[in-house]
Amino acid sequence: MYAEIDWQLGTKARFMDSKGSGIVGTVIVNRLHETLSLEYDGLIKAGSEDFESEGAQAVKGTWETYRLSENHGSTQLTITSDMAEEYFDVMSAAWDNALEKIKELVETEA
DSSP: OEEEOOOOTTOEEEEEOTTSOEEEEEEEEEETTTEEEEEEEEEEETTEEESSSHHHHHHTTOEEEEEEEEETTEEEEEEEEEOOGGGHHHHHHHHHHHHHHHHHHHHHHO
């Protein structure tokens, strides 16, 4: 999975697999070192954005939010999402990959 995004408020976010399929949305909240929230409005199939199909309509308006908070001297990352259950496995795998990358970055910086 990889992302095409500049993380700026109001800009497009595209998350795709190696086949160019994935999900497209918008950054709706970006508070540095605090909160990042994305709202989805379509799918990507073989690199092309799809906003009209049944599947694209099913993800329209879904979201995910990442929050950082201090917890007894440690940083806690909380992920919340409003997506259909059928997307749980795909999103869970993406989160696992993202969390591994975050862990790697944090350990490199430490």
